[in-house]
Amino acid sequence: MLNRMEMVRIFCTAAEAGSFREAATRLGISPQGVTRAIQALETELGESLFHRNTRQVSITAFGQDYAKDARSALDHFDTLFRSHRTEPELSGRVGITAPHAIGRRFLIPFLQPLAAAHPDLQFDLRLEDQMTDAVEAHIDIGIRVGVIRDRRYVARALAPVPFYVVACPSLIGQKTPPESLDALAKLPLSVLIDRKNGRPWPWLFADGQTFAPRQPALICDDPDTELEATLAGMCFGQIPAYLAEPHLRSGKLVAVLADHAPAPWDLFIYRPQQGPVSKRVRLVYDHLKQAFSNPKLFPQGLGT
Amino acid sequence: MLNRMEMVRIFCTAAEAGSFREAATRLGISPQGVTRAIQALETELGESLFHRNTRQVSITAFGQDYAKDARSALDHFDTLFRSHRTEPELSGRVGITAPHAIGRRFLIPFLQPLAAAHPDLQFDLRLEDQMTDAVEAHIDIGIRVGVIRDRRYVARALAPVPFYVVACPSLIGQKTPPESLDALAKLPLSVLIDRKNGRPWPWLFADGQTFAPRQPALICDDPDTELEATLAGMCFGQIPAYLAEPHLRSGKLVAVLADHAPAPWDLFIYRPQQGPVSKRVRLVYDHLKQAFSNPKLFPQGLGT
DNA sequence: TATGCTATTCCTGAAAATGGAATAAATGGG
DNA sequence: CCCATTTATTCCATTTTCAGGAATAGCATA
Numbered sequence: 122m123l124n125r126m127e128m129v130r131i132f133c134t135a136a137e138a139g140s141f142r143e144a145a146t147r148l149g150i151s152p153q154g155v156t157r158a159i160q161a162l163e164t165e166l167g168e169s170l171f172h173r174n175t176r177q178v179s180i181t182a183f184g185q186d187y188a189k190d191a192r193s194a195l196d197h198f199d200t201l202f203r204s205h206r207t208e209p210e211l212s213g214r215v216g217i218t219a220p221h222a223i224g225r226r227f228l229i230p231f232l233q234p235l236a237a238a239h240p241d242l243q244f245d246l247r248l249e250d251q252m253t254d255a256v257e258a259h260i261d262i263g264i265r266v267g268v269i270r271d272r273r274y275v276a277r278a279l280a281p282v283p284f285y286v287v288a289c290p291s292l293i294g295q296k297t298p299p300e301s302l303d304a305l306a307k308l309p310l311s312v313l314i315d316r317k318n319g320r321p322w323p324w325l326f327a328d329g330q331t332f333a334p335r336q337p338a339l340i341c342d343d344p345d346t347e348l349e350a351t352l353a354g355m356c357f358g359q360i361p362a363y364l365a366e367p368h369l370r371s372g373k374l375v376a377v378l379a380d381h382a383p384a385p386w387d388l389f390i391y392r393p394q395q396g397p398v399s400k401r402v403r404l405v406y407d408h409l410k411q412a413f414s415n416p417k418l419f420p421q422g423l424g425t
Numbered sequence: 426m427l428n429r430m431e432m433v434r435i436f437c438t439a440a441e442a443g444s445f446r447e448a449a450t451r452l453g454i455s456p457q458g459v460t461r462a463i464q465a466l467e468t469e470l471g472e473s474l475f476h477r478n479t480r481q482v483s484i485t486a487f488g489q490d491y492a493k494d495a496r497s498a499l500d501h502f503d504t505l506f507r508s509h510r511t512e513p514e515l516s517g518r519v520g521i522t523a524p525h526a527i528g529r530r531f532l533i534p535f536l537q538p539l540a541a542a543h544p545d546l547q548f549d550l551r552l553e554d555q556m557t558d559a560v561e562a563h564i565d566i567g568i569r570v571g572v573i574r575d576r577r578y579v580a581r582a583l584a585p586v587p588f589y590v591v592a593c594p595s596l597i598g599q600k601t602p603p604e605s606l607d608a609l610a611k612l613p614l615s616v617l618i619d620r621k622n623g624r625p626w627p628w629l630f631a632d633g634q635t636f637a638p639r640q641p642a643l644i645c646d647d648p649d650t651e652l653e654a655t656l657a658g659m660c661f662g663q664i665p666a667y668l669a670e671p672h673l674r675s676g677k678l679v680a681v682l683a684d685h686a687p688a689p690w691d692l693f694i695y696r697p698q699q700g701p702v703s704k705r706v707r708l709v710y711d712h713l714k715q716a717f718s719n720p721k722l723f724p725q726g727l728g729t
Numbered sequence: 730t731a732t733g734c735t736a737t738t739c740c741t742g743a744a745a746a747t748g749g750a751a752t753a754a755a756t757g758g759g
Numbered sequence: 760c761c762c763a764t765t766t767a768t769t770c771c772a773t774t775t776t777c778a779g780g781a782a783t784a785g786c787a788t789a
Contacts (some may be wrong), residue, residue, distance in 0.1 A: 122743090123746075124428045124430055124431070125430060125502075125506065126428055126429060126430035126502075127428070129502075129505060137776060140766080140767095140768065141766075141768095142765085142766060142767085150748090151747070151748050151749085151767085152745080152766075152767070153744085153747080153748070153749095153767090153768075153769085154747070154748080155749095155767090156767065156769090157746090157768095160699070160700065160768095163699075163700040163701055163759090164700070164701055165506060166506070167701045167703055168700075168701065169509075169565075169699075169700040169701070169703070170699070170700075172493075172563055172564070172697065173577075173697075173699060173767070173768090174577070174755075174756040174766090174767080175577075175752095175753055175755065175765095175766065175767050175768075176754065176755040176756075176765075176767075177755085177756095177766070178754065178765055178767080179563065180764090181563075182517075182518050182563075183517065183518075183703075187505075190504070190505055191505055192504045194498075194501045194503070194504070194505050195502075197497070197498045197501045197502070198429075198430075198433075198498045198499075198501070198502055200494075200498070201433060201491075201494055201495055201498050202429065202469060202470070213486070213487065214486045214487075242439065259476055259486075260476070261473075261483075271477075271784095271785080273478070273784090274784090292786085295777085324480065337497075393473070393476065393477075395464070395473075395477065395737090396466055396467040396468070396472075396474075397468055397471045397472065397473070398475040399471060399472045399473070399487075400471075414580050427776095427777085444734075444735080445736065445737095446734090446735065447734085454778080455778070455779050455780090456735075456736070456737085457737075457738085457778080457779070457780095458777090458778070459734090459736090459776095460736065461737095461739060461778095464737095477736070477737090478736080478785075478786065479734095479735060479737075479783095479784055479785040479786060480734075480735055480736075480785065480787065480788090481735070481736085481786080482735090482736080530752090575754085577754095577768090579751095585757090606761085613755095670747050676773040699768090725789090
């Protein structure tokens with residue numbers, strides 16, 4: 122048996138055409154198909170829709186009534202595909218996730234022109250420093266530093282993210298600026314807690330060397346707070362470029378151990394791969410891609 | 426790609442269930458099917474309906490909106506099959522065709538009790554002495570004397586229809602009652618015109634013998650008029666039993682040549698075979714079948 | 730850390746739909 | 760008056776599609 126949808130659709134065409142042959146040509150199918158569909162529908166309904174003879178067909182009184190309802194239901198159903206497919210301009214929700222530090226600094230200025238150009242776009246920002254999937258479930262676009270392992274995301278590296286060991290000039294004046302990794306151990310240091318597992322991130326250096334401070338002067342789980350502490354002269358910290366850059370430029374922070382710098386990480390933009398990408402998401406995605414890639418657009422610089 | 430109907434139906438279930446697995450069990454299909462349907466629908470729409478990861482799904486804002494419309498369209502569509510299938514009591518049109526002579530005499534009295542019992546039944550009587558298909562196109566039940574050749578009808582013989590050669594007593598008193606077929610030629614006779622081809626029906630006799638009157642006293646195309654003419658003493662006529670019977674009984678007509686009587690024809694009831702038979706048509710069909718078959722129900726007799 | 734569960738992809742056997750050829754009957758023209 | 764043409768229909772073989780089992784990936788929970 123054919124599926125009900127097609128049965129009804131064929132019936133409606135036949136009712137309008139007045140002949141099975143005409144209906145067949147209109148639908149681009151064979152006349153047998155029309156016969157079959159109508160027969161199936163009649164069996165399903167327990168009522169005849171057409172009176173027939175070998176030469177012509179003529180719609181039943183019942184069929185005429187039925188055609189009205191069928192046409193209406195069919196139209197209703199088709200709007201599910203038509204009116205929803207045509208997006209009436211770019212509008213709707215776009216869920217974006219990013220680490221707090223990046224989101225606060227860059228997302229708003231980057232998105233502002235887009236919001237002005239497309240007032241019906243609704244941005245839903247979920248600033249999280251970790252990739253928690255429960256939250257990401259409502260995410261259309263994500264920004265992360267590091268590697269996107271999940272292959273169900275399509276990810277793209279936008280910019281390198283160097284890490285600097287920094288402190289404020291006054292602290293450096295008090296202590297001896299370190300020349301080697303060993304010298305670090307004697308200085309007040311900060312460590313960042315990985316929210317995922319509650320463990321401290323090790324400091325990273327060239328050639329894959331890592332260093333775990335024994336007695337850190339500061340432990341916290343927020344990079345921005347870590348930055349504040351270094352600015353306040355509390356400690357030395359290993360800070361990503363996008364946080365340190367403006368302060369290095371203004372002289373509020375000074376970088377040390379530059380020749381032990383680790384290989385920079387990457388800033389990634391990503392989005393769920395499965396399913397199609399709507400116009401509005403594509404728009405925001407491309408815009409952010411360009412904004413984060415183009416050094417001229419970074420008011421405060423982002424590495425390199 | 427699946428058909429749209431199923432796609433939307435599966436999506437609605439998934440939206441309500443909140444999990445593809447649950448949706449699959451509710452629908453009695455496999456989880457793969459749910460995945461496939463949702464993916465197809467998303468491709469069709471150009472929008473994601475669910476945010477997913479390997480472990481769970483979560484409906485999109487767009488998906489939530491869409492589910493409302495989809496559910497509504499689905500319900501609308503399903504009423505096409507539900508509300509139309511359940512016949513709210515026996516009601517609606519029943520098209521019946523019969524020869525004039527039979528229709529006038531029997532159909533109304535036979536149908537009267539049915540009309541009283543089912544006030545919503547609408548009888549559409551089309552009295553025609555020939556099987557013209559253009560008219561029959563709107564016929565649910567037919568009554569005919571003779572053979573139903575068309576195999577797309579299901580026909581059933583109800584009663585034999587003998588033919589009598591009759592005249593009124595006064596005419597028989599004037600002329601010599603015929604003892605053989607040859608004697609007929611000298612008498613005033615009537616012939617009936619076959620409306621189908623405009624030709625006279627030959628008189629029929631035993632062993633397949635036929636007789637075509639050369640100079641008929643009356644030519645007409647209506648059996649009832651032919652009967653009137655014989656009652657008025659205008660001519661001898663070969664009249665079917667259901668017309669002649671009451672007058673034979675009352676003595677207004679007398680039968681002759683009884684030993685040359687042809688094999689009786691049959692009274693048939695028939696209905697279109699294709700498509701299902703609705704309850705109301707079945708009811709009327711069965712009722713008429715019984716009414717025409719049961720001799721006790723014939724107030725005026727119908728042969729044998 | 731290990732186990733279980735869920736979504737997903739791939740693949741193969743099974744089911745269904747599709748259209749060609751043939752049949753039946755009615756219409757229209759020579 | 761008969762024959763060719765047209766239309767609905769049935770039968771059948773081919774092709775397409777569908778459906779679920781097995782396997783994979785990744786998240787969640789104990």
